[in-house]
Amino acid sequence: MRLYNTLSRGVEQVDPVEPGHVKMYTCGPTVYRYMHLGNLRTFMLADLIRRTLEFEGLRVTQVMNITDVGHMTDESSPEAVDKMLLAMEDEGLAPLEIATKYTESALADAQAVGIRLPDQLPKATEHVPEMLELTQTLLDRGHAYVVDSGSVYFDVTSFPGYGKLSGNTLDNLREGHRDLETDPRKRNAADFALWKAAGPGRVMKWESPWGEGFPGWHVECSAMSIEYLGERFDIHTGGTDLRFPHHEDEIAQSEGATGHQVVSIWVHGGHLRLSGQKIAKSTGNVIRVPELEERNLDPLAFRWLCFQTQYRSEMDFTWEAMETADQRVRQLRRHMAEWAPAAPALDTPAKGFDARFREAVADDLSMPTAVVVVNELDRSPEVEPAQKYALLASWDHVLSLDLEREAKAGWEPSEQMRALMAERDDARTAKDYTTSDRIRDELAAMGLEVMDTAEGTRVRPRG
């Protein structure tokens, strides 16, 4: 599989550090609010990469963090109000109850859109010791400094590669950049917090060598990715908004602490817009999985909708397009039920389609091309129905649209099968066993199990 690497600005072959075993890290949800479809599109990107690599026969270990500490941006001053506190005031729940509630809903929504849960889901609050250790290492190596308030900052001038991911090099960074903290005690405007002293508005805080405080958001991902995947791993994913400062700072921390490159390929997904508008919780311009279900739309069809757009591009969600995607997925499932059962082996035209599908997903996850291949196969007169079934069932390991749902739920023999069954029953009545055996073999060759019952010949898909 080849992927576009934001770091090198080119498409690269996934060449795992450990042969045959790809390790990937995904920036996960913040759990004091519900996830919306835009978040799910980003998590689906990681899921599709994982599924494609597994489809190619590789082993994949995927880790996704759960951000359950209330900080979100680096612009919050030590006095800023903890967003977790705001959620607690709104909902009357304790911090852990808030985190549990939104973690559960995030994972349920992810599964509803066909995302397989990562192998590990480490929580930030359970890895504060690792973050303190990383912060100490950066202090020891001269990449960080403590200010008198008890906060620890990363000194960006100590890391020559700063800016290599996002292009926001120190030369480009102007003082007062809106994404940067404005603590006057910092040495450089672009320095970012590894550890922040707890102000009065802080609910979740921990003891540290520098006083009571809480970890910076970026240090969370450096500490947990290295803890679970080691000092060199293959793929790191996230939304395009995380390139700067989050991932830029993560590179500075991880490479500053280890002294070498940690992540090989950085993959970033484009944003989702709603009917041309930016998703903004403040204006209520947000759609969640339960709203799809309320409209009788299959959440899995959101995948098919996402497949129409290249993952790096911005994508526009409209209800009309979502309804079209829903109808198309249902139609494919109906076709699968008509084509069942699967052919035992692929013939030449089917193999051609299979090669095209595999090439599309391996080519930097070209899902719009994969969709074209699915649509062409669906109406192709050259491929036998049983072969179409076998192909789509196999491709569904990547697509995850539950395409066999109808075929497995209520399978019915085709008209041709029913004609053969009636012919066989007539032969048996006439005691013509040669003919009845020949038809039984014919049905078996179609992938069917043939049963003799009191009502005559019955068939069902084998296996």
Ligand SMILES: [Zn+2]
């Ligand atoms: Zn992260």
